[in-house]
Amino acid sequence: AIPLVIAISTAMSARAGILVKDRLALERMRLVDAVLFDKTGTLTKGRPAVAGVAPVPPAGDDELLALAAAAERDSEHPLATAIVAAAAERGRVPAASEFRSLTGKGVRAVVDGADVAVGGPGLLRELGLESPSEIAMPVDEWSKAGSTVLYVLRDGAVIGALSLADEVRAESGRAVDALHAEGIHVVMITGDARNVAEAVAAELGIDEVFAEVLPADKDAVVTSLQERGLRVAMVGDGVNDAPALARADVGLAIGAGTDVAVESAGVVLASDDPRGVVSARRLSQASYQKMV
Numbered sequence: 001a002i003p004l005v006i007a008i009s010t011a012m013s014a015r016a017g018i019l020v021k022d023r024l025a026l027e028r029m030r031l032v033d034a035v036l037f038d039k040t041g042t043l044t045k046g047r048p049a050v051a052g053v054a055p056v057p058p059a060g061d062d063e064l065l066a067l068a069a070a071a072e073r074d075s076e077h078p079l080a081t082a083i084v085a086a087a088a089e090r091g092r093v094p095a096a097s098e099f100r101s102l103t104g105k106g107v108r109a110v111v112d113g114a115d116v117a118v119g120g121p122g123l124l125r126e127l128g129l130e131s132p133s134e135i136a137m138p139v140d141e142w143s144k145a146g147s148t149v150l151y152v153l154r155d156g157a158v159i160g161a162l163s164l165a166d167e168v169r170a171e172s173g174r175a176v177d178a179l180h181a182e183g184i185h186v187v188m189i190t191g192d193a194r195n196v197a198e199a200v201a202a203e204l205g206i207d208e209v210f211a212e213v214l215p216a217d218k219d220a221v222v223t224s225l226q227e228r229g230l231r232v233a234m235v236g237d238g239v240n241d242a243p244a245l246a247r248a249d250v251g252l253a254i255g256a257g258t259d260v261a262v263e264s265a266g267v268v269l270a271s272d273d274p275r276g277v278v279s280a281r282r283l284s285q286a287s288y289q290k291m292v
């Protein structure tokens with residue numbers, strides 16, 4: 001026979017849209033003292049759109065966008081999808097060859113015989129380049145607004161920048177408030193630039209931010225929090241979140257997360273509402289406090 005508490009909690013979890021893959025993970029959920037949220041696709045919708053185009057003269061808007069789109073056409077990153085869509089609206093996207101993904105940094109490809117790269121401030125720094133003074137004004141404005149800034153390079157020179165805006169989910173702020181009400185330390189992790197991360201964190205009242213984290217280093221952030229004595233729940237959606245989800249005391253995959261994220265998580269939230277973390281904690285409390 002199935003013990004009554006388990007039968008009750010299974011019914012509760014189904015109603016709350018919580019799929020428990022690992023019962024021990026659910027049990028640990030009530031003891032968690034920090035929740036680490038991935039930013040893109042978890043706290044934000046993860047569907048960025050091109051919001052600004054700033055070519056360095058003599059390059060033009062359409063030329064800049066077309067070149068960037070050509071380099072991005074073989075990338076599956078949401079930033080790439082947004083750039084290709086914006087360029088296609090304005091005309092033809094040129095062909096490219098020798099596509100290479102620079103994980104967590106950008107892309108590179110050959111377009112019309114030129115070496116084209118698209119990437120964030122991290123890529124620029126790595127190449128020893130500076131943001132051009134001709135586009136300082138828009139870039140500064142975008143950064144302050146918390147938009148993602150991507151630079152477009154042709155044969156090693158910056159020929160312009162694009163701004164991409166993603167929307168914060170309406171429920172994210174309430175998830176943070178509910179966790180704070182239970183005394184939980186709320187942390188955000190992202191591969192995105194520091195200015196974007198801090199703008200989102202300030203909007204949501206997040207306590208601590210890890211920005212510009214490469215995909216391979218996300219799980220080390222979980223470990224560093226654990227070394228501070230915190231029991232950590234990690235919430236994420238992407239392939240690059242999988243090792244961190246596995247490393248956390250409780251890994252929660254959100255919404256239509258990638259298969260890899262779902263596989264690495266102990267708990268899967270059916271909807272993409274970050275408040276599901278709070279429900280998972282309630283479920284954990286209801287299921288396990290009764291048993292002891």
Ligand code: ADP
Pocket residue numbers: 039040072075077079080103104105106107118119120121148149150189190191192193213214215238240
């Ligand atoms: P997140 O943790 O926010 O999902 P990623 O690790 O996927 O971030 O990407 C981190 C950063 O790397 C992006 O903010 C961007 O600057 C750069 N980047 C990643 N993929 C691309 C791409 N296809 N084109 C341009 N820039 C990219």
Ligand code: MG
Pocket residue numbers: 038039040041042236237238
């Ligand atoms: Mg993500």
